[in-house]
Amino acid sequence: xxxARPGHPTPSTTCTRLRASHRSNGGxxxxxxxxxxxxxxxxxNQWGESFKGIPFARPPINGLRFRAPEPPExxxxxxxxxxxxxxxxxxxxxxxxxxxxxxxxxxxxxxxCLYLNVWTPACDSARRPVLVWIHGGAFILGSGSTPIYxxxxxxxxxxxxxxxINYRLGVLGFLDWRGLHGRGDHPPANLGVRDQIAALExxxxxxxxxxxxxxxVTLFGESAGAMSIGTLLGVPSARNLxxxxxxxxxxAHNISTEAKSKRxxxxxxxxxxxxxPSPETIAELPVLDLMQAQARTTLGIGxxxxxxxxQPCIDGDLIPExxxxxxxxxxxxxxxxxxxxxxxEFKLFxxxxxxxxxxxxxxxxxxxxxxxxxAGEDRVVERLMGTYGPRTGERRRDGKQRWVALQSxxxxxxxxxxxxxxxxxxxxxxxxxxxxxxxPVVGRALGACHGLxxxxxxxxxxxxxxxxxxxxxxxxxxxxxxxQEAWTSxxxxxxxxxxxxPDWPAYESRRHYTMSLGGKRGVLKDPxxxxxKFWEPLIPNGEVSSA
Numbered sequence: 001x002x003x004a005r006p007g008h009p010t011p012s013t014t015c016t017r018l019r020a021s022h023r024s025n026g027g028x029x030x031x032x033x034x035x036x037x038x039x040x041x042x043x044x045n046q047w048g049e050s051f052k053g054i055p056f057a058r059p060p061i062n063g064l065r066f067r068a069p070e071p072p073e074x075x076x077x078x079x080x081x082x083x084x085x086x087x088x089x090x091x092x093x094x095x096x097x098x099x100x101x102x103x104x105x106x107x108x109x110x111x112x113c114l115y116l117n118v119w120t121p122a123c124d125s126a127r128r129p130v131l132v133w134i135h136g137g138a139f140i141l142g143s144g145s146t147p148i149y150x151x152x153x154x155x156x157x158x159x160x161x162x163x164x165i166n167y168r169l170g171v172l173g174f175l176d177w178r179g180l181h182g183r184g185d186h187p188p189a190n191l192g193v194r195d196q197i198a199a200l201e202x203x204x205x206x207x208x209x210x211x212x213x214x215x216x217v218t219l220f221g222e223s224a225g226a227m228s229i230g231t232l233l234g235v236p237s238a239r240n241l242x243x244x245x246x247x248x249x250x251x252a253h254n255i256s257t258e259a260k261s262k263r264x265x266x267x268x269x270x271x272x273x274x275x276x277p278s279p280e281t282i283a284e285l286p287v288l289d290l291m292q293a294q295a296r297t298t299l300g301i302g303x304x305x306x307x308x309x310x311q312p313c314i315d316g317d318l319i320p321e322x323x324x325x326x327x328x329x330x331x332x333x334x335x336x337x338x339x340x341x342x343x344x345e346f347k348l349f350x351x352x353x354x355x356x357x358x359x360x361x362x363x364x365x366x367x368x369x370x371x372x373x374x375a376g377e378d379r380v381v382e383r384l385m386g387t388y389g390p391r392t393g394e395r396r397r398d399g400k401q402r403w404v405a406l407q408s409x410x411x412x413x414x415x416x417x418x419x420x421x422x423x424x425x426x427x428x429x430x431x432x433x434x435x436x437x438x439x440p441v442v443g444r445a446l447g448a449c450h451g452l453x454x455x456x457x458x459x460x461x462x463x464x465x466x467x468x469x470x471x472x473x474x475x476x477x478x479x480x481x482x483x484q485e486a487w488t489s490x491x492x493x494x495x496x497x498x499x500x501x502p503d504w505p506a507y508e509s510r511r512h513y514t515m516s517l518g519g520k521r522g523v524l525k526d527p528x529x530x531x532x533k534f535w536e537p538l539i540p541n542g543e544v545s546s547a
Contacts, residue, residue, distance in 0.1 A: 031123050035206045038075040043082045047152035048121040051210065052145070053085035056202035057195065059112035060168065066175070066187035066283050069114060069198040084108075085115025087143030088169040089287050091295045111172065111287055116165040116199050117144055119151035120210045126159075127213035129491040132203055132242070133164040134196060136223030136250070136451070139310045140170045140298065153459030157481070158488025161212035163203055167195035167228075171268060171294040172287075174310040177279060178258065179265025187279055189261070189315040193235070196228055200241040218244040218491040222454060224311070226250025226339075230419060231312045233332040234323025244494055246487060247339040248457070249450055251415035252323040253539065254311050261313035264301060271296040324422060333426035336494035338487075340433030341416050343519070344447025346407040350400055351446055357399030362389075365403060369410070380538065387534050409531035412450075414539070417532045421509045429494045430507045434527055437479055437518025439470045446470075448518070456480040456518075457487055479518050 030042035030049045042051040057069035064070065087109045121128070133149055135142040144164030151162030167173060173192030180186065188194065204214045219229045219242045229245050230252030232238040256264070269277045271293040272285070282290075294310070301309040312319060326332065363381065366388075370380035388406040416432065424430035435453045439446060446452075455464035461476045486496040486504070496504045496515075502522050505513040512526035526532075 032078055033123055033209045035209060036074075037072050039078040040081040041078045042118075042123075045152055047156035048119065049123060050120075050152060051081040051118040053083050053115050054081055054118065054202075055085070055114060056116050056165070056199045057114040060114060060172075060191075061111045063283075065111060065172070066177075066191065066279065068188050068191065068194050071198075072202070084117065084143075084145035085166065086110035086113050087145060088113040088166055089172060089291055090137075090141050090169050091291050091298075113143075113166050113168065114195055114198070115144075116163055116202065117151070118207075118210050119155040119162045120212065121155055121159055121161075122211050123209065124211050126211050127208065127216075128211050129158075129160045129488070130203060130207050130212040130214070130217045131160055131162050131246075131487070131491050132200065132217060132219050133162065134167070134219060134221035134225035134228045135164070136221065136225045137169070138308055139174055139192065139224045140294070142169075142224075148454055148460060148464050149458060150460065151458065154457070154484055154488070157459060157484045158491070160488050160491055161207060161210055163199075163207070165196065165199040167192045167199070170310050171290050171297075174312065175268065176256070176258075176261035176265050176313045176315065178315075179262040180269065180277065180279065185279065187283075188317065190312050190318050193228065193231060193312050193318060196232065197235070197238050197241065200238065204241060215243070216491070217242045218246060220246035220248070220457075220487065220491075221250070222248040222451065223250050224254075224308075227252070227254040227311070231255060231319065231323050233335065233337075233423075234321070234326035235319060236331075237318065239331070243335065244491060245335055245337045245339075246490065247337065247416070247419070248453060249341050249345060249412055249416075251339065251419040252327060253415040253418070254308065255319065255322055256311055256313035258314060264297060264309050267300055267309075268293055268297045271300070324418065327419065327422045328425075330426040332423065335423075336427055336429035336431075336490070337419070337423050338431045338433070338490050338496055339416050339420055340435060340514075340517075341408075341412045342435040342448045342450055342452055344404065344408060344438075345412040345450045346404045347445070347447045348449040348451060349407075350404055351449070353400070355400075357403060359390075359399060362399035362402060366406075383534070387530070409528070410535060410539075413528045414531045414535040417512065417528050418536065420507045420512075421532075424507045424509045428506055431490070431496055431504060432507050432512075432514045433517050434514050434519070434524060435517045436521070437475070439465065440473045441471050453483070453517070456483045459484055475518070483517060 030044045033040045040051050040054060042049045055072040057072055058064060089109050089111060133144065135144055135149060144166050149164050151164060155162045168191050176189045177186035203217060207214050221229050226247035227250040229247050230250060233245065233252060274281055298309045301307055314321060366381050366384045388402045420430055420432050436448045438448050455461045456479055459480055461472060461480045465472050482498045485499040489497040498504060504515050505523060507513055514524045514527050516522060516524050
């Protein structure tokens with residue numbers, strides 16, 4: 001049981017039942033849970049109980065805007081927990097397909113955004129496994145309250161407790177103040193990661209009151225959420241806050257060097273057009289001004305080659321080194337991981353582009369990538385063309401198809417295998433997957449793209465994919481059931497179980513066993529061998545960014 005701080009009671013392990021009565025929004029009164037900050041009144045649903053909009057830190061507003069999260073304030077009486085808290089301020093989303101799959105936030109946004117949500121089968125003393133979801137969205141979009149992440153189905157299916165969290169995004173969460181050339185006192189960097197750690201601390205102190213086990217916490221996340229988990233695997237102060245990790249389409253490569261984050265900060269400050277660009281002045285600007293400068297910086301830095309302006313950085317404090325260095329060293333050896341990618345990741349980002357990419361544009365993009373490598377631009381371009389360029393005798397692919405293959409390997413497939421190789425050297429319970437299910441109507445154009453696995457994990461396959469403009473076939477429901485079984489069994493035991501054959505073997509760095517999900521191919525052996533061998537000399541431990 002979590003140790004109580006002086007002056008605070010230990011959380012109750014049961015919740016007081018109220019007589020069920022219908023609410024105006026269709027839900028029913030749930031139980032009352034006692035947390036360290038006060039009592040919360042939840043809501044019953046067909047899968048159990050939910051508690052929404054729970055503050056895990058003080059609102060980061062006014063003087064706390066660019067400060068590390070502080071513990072939440074207590075309250076008297078019972079606080080309703082039936083509505084989501086606001087999402088972090090953000091700019092976007094881009095189009096219907098991406099909005100439907102990565103789950104951009106709705107219209108309710110505020111700097112007062114540090115809230116989390118809990119779904120549980122029951123508030124009892126069962127000490128269920130806990131899964132904490134970190135959402136994706138390129139570190140500039142999304143929230144834990146996006147409908148695609150509703151945790152009730154997953155909690156009920158696996159008899160687990162599901163938590164979804166918010167964290168500060170964009171400039172509010174990932175500005176590195178060292179680029180201000182020593183003007184004023186610098187606020188800390190990586191505020192978004194610090195928010196994630198604060199949420200995990202809240203879980204450790206309170207989740208037992210919701211029927212969860214604070215000593216069996218699994219992080220799971222997708223895209224920027226998975227990249228956050230890859231970061232946390234290498235953060236010393238996060239080491240004892242979680243016990244397992246599931247990384248979906250993200251690994252541990254998305255950490256900016258000091259030089260990269262300095263360039264982003266300088267571009268952002270120039271976009272503000274201030275006479276006095278000190279931290280004090282910037283902290284007092286209207287949030288709309290910050291969001292507009294953030295958008296200009298995002299476009300100016302460039303996303304088309306996969307770079308992200310806003311992401312965690314090596315700050316010499318919270319993140320002292322590239323996480324992969326720590327993972328290679330065995331610093332996260334006690335943590336089982338499940339990591340995977342979708343076969344056609346980058347097709348999501350080119351799907352809306354109906355034009356073709358000629359060879360000249362393709363080579364230009366290769367040159368931009370090559371400039372970041374240490375091996376010499378011409379040599380790298382030659383190698384890239386040899387691997388991803390047109391080949392004699394093959395069916396000709398246009399530049400966009402080759403670009404999708406390259407970016408899927410560079411940003412997703414290779415980093416996942418690199419992390420699996422590093423962790424499996426210390427932790428035998430390392431597992432990988434390749435998601436291969438395709439929508440039946442636009443399958444060839446969209447493929448098994450980035451984010452497509454999300455509704456299968458959370459169980460909302462039909463409603464989510466239809467809202468995104470897609471259709472499903474009869475295989476979708478059983479695949480979702482199997483994936484939910486695998487995710488929750490991994491949270492319980494550290495080993496994924498699909499609930500049916502075949503058995504899921506551990507990765508093993510010499511064999512690279514990978515489970516195909518939705519592809520009817522069973523266990524694969526080293527499906528990303530080509531990407532792994534090609535990209536490792538170019539980006540062994542360094543940064544690679546995703547859109």
